[in-house]
Amino acid sequence: MTGPVPELTDRATACAERLLEADGVLLASHIDADGLTSAAIAARALERAGLPFETVFEKQLDDAAIAAIAATDYDTVLFTDFGSGQLDVIREHEDAGAFTPVIADHHQPATIDGQRSSSRVDTEYHLNPLLFGIDGSSELSGAGASYVLARALATASDADSEPPIATDGGAETDAADADAPSGTRADNRDLAALAVVGAVGDMQASGGELHGANAKIVAEGVDAGVLETGTDLSLYGKQTRPLPKLLEYATDVHIPGVSNDEGGALRFLDGLDLELKRDGEWRRWSGLTADEKQTVASALVRRAVSKGVPASKIEQLVGTAYVLSAEPVGTELRDASEFSTLLNATARYERADVGLAVCLGDRDGALERARTLLRDHRRNLSSGIDLVTREGVTVEEHVQWFHAGDRIRETIVGIVAGMALGNDGISRSKPIVAFADKDDDEVKVSARGTHALVRRGLDLSAVLGEAARAVGGDGGGHDVAAGATVPAGAEAAFVERVDELVGEQLS
Structure with missing residues (x-):
């Protein structure tokens, strides 16, 4: 099988073959639309391959979450829509023999000492478009990476075997499976529809349509009869x-x-x-x-x-x-x-x-x-958009920001920030940085830009990662949208560093 994205075929096959060696798999995924569709694609593919699995979700794959995963009895962990940015921590647990990671992600991979100019941390079963010259911010989502893996898993598994299924992913046959053409279930092409939902949810339909590797997945979905497209x-x-x-x-x-x-x-x-x-x-x-x-x-x-x-x-x-x-x-x-x-x-x-x-x-x-x-x-x-529009933002030389405290949930403050761009007093010519209380000790940060700013050189993943680490936190994401967690009280120093870094990128 060449696969929907030929550049990823060999790595996807290696990941699939490693999963098939497992007695059971812990499937860990992010919580947004891209993360949920990533998990669903992986769950359906594991189920069809006859692999027992359990699913867990994390808002943020931090040190504590990875340690909790390492403490389970699973020897194989499949990370979807995150994991690349946390490879340094994951590798520590892998090296200690806690589990073998298989990662299907599209975020910026972790680098040694947190420096983008340093060598990347890596692991053997790491499926990420960025490692193969494909833009993970605009050409392939986390759900797309899971789909590539699912297609490889269908090819690598024995299509004739019918082992018992042990899964928390739903009934052996349900509405989604029943509606898919039988031929597409065998090779998992019916899962292309979920991959497209994930890509659209990840704001990858720039200019009104999906591009690059995403477009190849769309074509497979249309051919499989699970997608229709049109102007x-x-x-x-x-x-x-x-x-x-x-x-x-x-x-x-x-x-x-x-x-x-x-x-x-x-x-x-x-x-x-x-x-x-x-x-x-x-x-x-x-x-x-x-x-x-x-x-x-x-x-x-x-x-x-x-x-x-x-x-x-x-x-x-x-x-x-x-x-x-x-x-x-x-x-x-x-x-x-x-x-x-x-x-x-x-x-x-x-x-x-x-x-x-x-x-x-x-x-x-x-x-x-x-x-x-x-x-x-x-x-x-x-309510959140009304709050931000009414109270306005603080404008720095290169960025604008607001602090919602506990008035906007930290899980949606990034969505609010993105939707507020362009409202009265909130310019689309500068990235917006949003803060919301996470707990007594930490503050969640979300940043949003525009594709026009990205074309000028903006990379919010790099900005938030470096600025957060400078104040004792951590962050990452994509060039147009990124997130971080910083210590409470460090917001002013964080904004100052973000403003400097954005200024350097857009100068």
Whole structure:
């Protein structure tokens, strides 16, 4: 098998063969949408290979979390969507004989002494696109790395054997498995849909579509019949939001008289010669015909042009839609973007088990619980964005920042920061750094930039890692989005160092 990403095939095969040697596997994963889909892909692949496993989730893979993993009885640990940045600590436990790590990640690998110019720490079974010249921030997500591993695992395992399955990942056959074409289950290509949800949730659809290795996974998903793609409006909520709310809340491209304007959105729709209500209810974008969609989209573009919206912004109204073919029309699970948001609303509120169950096909209790969490998540995000917009940010020479204390959950403060960029008084021309209390001793830091800043040289992973270590903490992530943990009281020194480092990158 060449695999969906040929550059990773040999390493993925080695990792898969090592997993097949294990009596049992501890699957450890991150808690965001990319982490949950990574875990789900790995869980399904392990299950199909007949490997007993247990799943654990961590908000942060710190020294204590790794030590707890090392204290288990598992000799083989599969890390998904984290592990690369913590290889120095993982290697210490590996060298002590605690476990053999297998890592499917896309974050910056740890370096000796924390210096980017030093040699990288590594281990034998380490699957990371960055080790093979592929950008882990924009071309392959953690879920994508898990998918590459899953494809290799299908090839390496004995397709004819039917060993007993011992897993906490759900029933042997469930809705997600039943809906997938049987031929794609055998080679795990049906898992491409979850990989795309993870990539979209990890903000890798820059310019409105997925690129690089992600695009190859999309192609496999389309070929497997689990994905559909097409040009569509780049608005969040096309499956579930009534048309007026879809347009009112569409703020990535601000259209005067429509965006953030409930009455304006209603007047805009009333001016179109379309049947926009049925049985007294507003229709949703997903229920419109192609001609009806074209009518609304053309009117939106005309409105944007007439109001002086720049052409470069108007182009952002249209992008590539990623649709999960097996999911019902009009549900959050049909659209990759809405699916990823639903997942974010589970583990960030300590219910990773719910998100995993949804990924693995539970369309009853788990899905309803996830929807309840999503409603609470939206309220918390709205409250957080209102707080930041109302109180504003402190502007330094090269960055801007705010400290939410305990008023925004530390698990969502990064999402709030990213969504607040561009609001009144919050510039998109500078990265934003957000603080939230983690406990009495530590503060969580999240930073967000833009792809335009990344093209100018911004690398928030490097910035937060170096600045955090300078004040006794640690951090990492991606160039456009990163996180850290620092001691309480060290925020001022941390911001000062971040401002210096960003200035050096963007000079």
